[in-house]
Amino acid sequence: MTRVLMIPTARPTFAVDVAAERAAAARKLVEDLGGEVLGPTALVMNDDDVAAAQHFLDEDYDVILHVCASFCDAGPAQQLYANVTSPVVAWAFHEPGPVGDRLWLNSMCGANLIAHALVRDGKDVRLVYGDPGEAGVREALEGLLAGRYPSKAALPGMQGPVADNDVAAAALTTLGNQAIGAIGEAPTGFTPSQYDGDLLERLFGLDVITLDLEAMFDDIEQTPDDERAHELDAAMEWQPSLASSGADNLKAFAAVTTSLRDWQEKTGVAALAVRCWPEFPTKLHVCVCSSMSRLADEGIATQCERDVYGAVTMLLMQALGSGPTYLVDTVDLDAERNIVRFWHCGAAATKLAADPQDATQALHCNRRIGVAGNFALKTGPVVAARLTEDPGTGGLRLLIASGESIPAPNRFQGNTADVLMGADATSFVHSLVSGGFPHHTVLAWTDVRPGLRAVARHLSLPVIEF
Numbered sequence: 001m002t003r004v005l006m007i008p009t010a011r012p013t014f015a016v017d018v019a020a021e022r023a024a025a026a027r028k029l030v031e032d033l034g035g036e037v038l039g040p041t042a043l044v045m046n047d048d049d050v051a052a053a054q055h056f057l058d059e060d061y062d063v064i065l066h067v068c069a070s071f072c073d074a075g076p077a078q079q080l081y082a083n084v085t086s087p088v089v090a091w092a093f094h095e096p097g098p099v100g101d102r103l104w105l106n107s108m109c110g111a112n113l114i115a116h117a118l119v120r121d122g123k124d125v126r127l128v129y130g131d132p133g134e135a136g137v138r139e140a141l142e143g144l145l146a147g148r149y150p151s152k153a154a155l156p157g158m159q160g161p162v163a164d165n166d167v168a169a170a171a172l173t174t175l176g177n178q179a180i181g182a183i184g185e186a187p188t189g190f191t192p193s194q195y196d197g198d199l200l201e202r203l204f205g206l207d208v209i210t211l212d213l214e215a216m217f218d219d220i221e222q223t224p225d226d227e228r229a230h231e232l233d234a235a236m237e238w239q240p241s242l243a244s245s246g247a248d249n250l251k252a253f254a255a256v257t258t259s260l261r262d263w264q265e266k267t268g269v270a271a272l273a274v275r276c277w278p279e280f281p282t283k284l285h286v287c288v289c290s291s292m293s294r295l296a297d298e299g300i301a302t303q304c305e306r307d308v309y310g311a312v313t314m315l316l317m318q319a320l321g322s323g324p325t326y327l328v329d330t331v332d333l334d335a336e337r338n339i340v341r342f343w344h345c346g347a348a349a350t351k352l353a354a355d356p357q358d359a360t361q362a363l364h365c366n367r368r369i370g371v372a373g374n375f376a377l378k379t380g381p382v383v384a385a386r387l388t389e390d391p392g393t394g395g396l397r398l399l400i401a402s403g404e405s406i407p408a409p410n411r412f413q414g415n416t417a418d419v420l421m422g423a424d425a426t427s428f429v430h431s432l433v434s435g436g437f438p439h440h441t442v443l444a445w446t447d448v449r450p451g452l453r454a455v456a457r458h459l460s461l462p463v464i465e466f
Helices: 016-032 047-058 075-080 107-119 137-146 164-174 197-204 212-219 225-238 239-244 249-269 280-282 291-296 308-319 424-434 449-459
Strands: 003-008 036-038 063-068 087-094 127-128 178-183 206-210 271-274 301-303 324-335 339-344 360-361 371-374 380-390 395-405 413-421 440-444 461-466
Touching: 003 047, 003 225, 016 036, 016 063, 016 271, 036 197, 036 424, 047 075, 063 107, 063 137, 063 395, 075 107, 087 107, 087 178, 107 127, 107 324, 107 424, 127 137, 127 424, 164 197, 164 308, 164 461, 178 249, 178 308, 197 308, 206 212, 206 413, 212 249, 212 280, 225 239, 225 249, 225 291, 239 360, 249 271, 249 291, 249 371, 271 291, 271 308, 271 395, 291 301, 291 371, 301 308, 301 324, 301 339, 301 371, 308 324, 308 380, 308 395, 308 440, 308 449, 324 413, 440 449
Parallel strands: 003 036, 003 063, 063 087, 087 127, 178 206, 178 271, 271 301, 395 461
Antiparallel strands: 324 339, 324 440, 339 413, 360 371, 380 395, 380 440, 395 413
16 A cells, blocks of 8 residues: 655635645545555644654655645745655645635645745655546546656746847846845745845846845834825825725825835835735734835835845846736646636736726735735736746746736736736646746736847856746
8 A cells, every 4th residue: 555644734824624624635535546644634834733743754655745735835844854855746726715705725826835945955846736526636646656756847948039139238237237125034934035145146236235124114113194194195096995995004004105115215226025924914914015016006126025036037027128017926727728827915016907997905815904906917918937046056047938818807816817828837837846936926018038038048047938
């Protein structure tokens, strides 16, 4: 009998009851298929749970199956599998909630984030995607129990024309005159939010100016009442839906916006990478999403989760003429329609709304406090790109994908784009995991791919393009 270690992780800010049901169904399916399943039966959601599960790793298994019952950062997986040499198979589920509701699980994004950390640590990660009742999932698990791991396709290289070198040189000159503001540290377990400042200076001439989160909080709390009132009046003109958002913290939202803008103007940074949680909602009782959206509408590239490499990607795309861009998670796959859904929780520039006149501001989808955008992203051709670590080399590589953002209701609270992919959507999603790419990519609605290829060639960066 095949011995299977199954560890289900989750986070309490998601639909824990649904996550537990999916995890139990996953375990039962593997047992019904003849696997001997070991590991915790309850969801692993905190440090004590991880410590309690650690002893299971003292034994040998034929298969390690990490069930992403809901989103979870990479910390538990890194700790649990630190000494594992066999492949780790991440199992991610479809989103169960109705159209327009929040992401109940965000399971795919969790698998993506975990895989980035593990691949960077030298591990081999594969993906099973789908719910326990799906035929394709059953077939994948039958193969796994028979010793056949999900495929790890070769990553595709550069796919199209390359702009002239002077285009690359001009973009790099622009970046060399810019700086990124990084506020706070990388969130725990978010390896894509870590960065090498020396590498960025060497490749792009970019400086990263840092600010301690507590210093930002002190500035926010000291914002005078008249400045809060002035900013709130201006924000109400910017998006009148703030008045009906249900938020009881609009003065705090105004103070956050004012402080971020003031620091940006003082430092002259072109991008703001902000540790947006957990401290903003837990300590200040405010979500920073709409403040970042407002600044993005003013021409400042903004990134949540203090994602500095995401900031570099945005600045590069904008230097190539992309216009406004948005940092997104990959959260859902509709394989039959070849659609990938890109999403984040409400920091998109309202200029990027499918209908900019109806770029609703509302309560945050998970935290249920103000303020975050809740509107679908604009339609049309899109490019997704990401500069990220090149495992084993100490350098960077460039991920590029493209497709068509199609008309659709806002699938998940926040900002969603339904993208009909130009390449095979299933291969793209599996490659994100097995290739160890970040959970964040950057969407642009202008085709800057020739310029991106030119910059990559100029800097000798590997290109992976779908």
